[in-house]
Amino acid sequence: MLTVTDLCCARGGLAVLTDVSFDVDAGKALILRGPNGIGKTTLLRTMAGLQPALAGSITYPEDEAAYASHADGIKSALTVTENLKFWADVHGLSDPTGLETALERFDLTDLRERLGGTLSAGQKRRLGLARLGVIGRKVLFLDEPTVSLDGFSVKLFADWLQNNHLAGGGVAVIATHIDLGIDAPELDLTPFKADPNAGGGSDEAFL
Numbered sequence: 001m002l003t004v005t006d007l008c009c010a011r012g013g014l015a016v017l018t019d020v021s022f023d024v025d026a027g028k029a030l031i032l033r034g035p036n037g038i039g040k041t042t043l044l045r046t047m048a049g050l051q052p053a054l055a056g057s058i059t060y061p062e063d064e065a066a067y068a069s070h071a072d073g074i075k076s077a078l079t080v081t082e083n084l085k086f087w088a089d090v091h092g093l094s095d096p097t098g099l100e101t102a103l104e105r106f107d108l109t110d111l112r113e114r115l116g117g118t119l120s121a122g123q124k125r126r127l128g129l130a131r132l133g134v135i136g137r138k139v140l141f142l143d144e145p146t147v148s149l150d151g152f153s154v155k156l157f158a159d160w161l162q163n164n165h166l167a168g169g170g171v172a173v174i175a176t177h178i179d180l181g182i183d184a185p186e187l188d189l190t191p192f193k194a195d196p197n198a199g200g201g202s203d204e205a206f207l
């Protein structure tokens with residue numbers, strides 16, 4: 001479902017990664033590994049179409065991608081339920097069928113009427129991840145999805161990923177430094193580090 005071929009990407013005008021290639025079949029995940037600064041975020045953003053590639057190609061079904069960064073994207077003045085409806089609406093789903101499931105899987109049912117701004121950091125992160133369950137996107141690019149989560153919540157996320165998203169035919173590429181406990185191959189990006197003198201495009205929008 002996702003094919004990356006000879007991809008080269010850049011940040012701040014400098015090439016970061018070069019000649020990255022892999023496939024991810026429907027129902028599968030790929031874990032991106034590598035030290036801080038190697039280019040995991042850059043690769044995820046490039047694959048999600050948020051910045052241009054320097055070279056190479058990325059293919060997946062049209063309008064199926066979603067990118068989730070470190071930021072939760074929570075609207076403080078909306079309740080938990082309203083936040084999920086808002087994000088579903090942004091993706092063209094005015095009546096999201098997965099809303100109750102997302103609330104349940106991310107242990108948010110009891111918090112459904114709470115304003116987003118009153119949630120703890122971990123609860124906000126759970127709500128940020130629950131968004132993924134209501135937007136109807138099959139190809140997920142996830143950047144450190146478990147930041148701020150305790151062990152119980154990491155397992156909630158891993159279970160949702162495995163039993164809902166992947167079991168439903170989705171794919172996920174996940175940059176993480178922790179063990180999510182899911183059955184997925186890992187790709188260490190260290191060997192793909194680009195020569196910094198190779199040049200690159202401008203990405204001022206993400207400075």
Ligand SMILES: Nc1ncnc2c1ncn2[C@@H]1O[C@H](COP(=O)(O)OP(=O)(O)OP(=O)(O)O)[C@@H](O)[C@H]1O
Nearest residue numbers: 011012016035036037038039040041042043206207
């Ligand atoms: N705006 C910018 N201008 C210049 N260089 C940048 C900019 N943003 C990131 N970089 C550099 O690009 C490289 C790749 O950064 P990136 O955030 O993709 O790495 P990462 O593997 O996700 O790191 P981490 O594990 O710390 O999150 C790093 O060397 C970083 O310093």
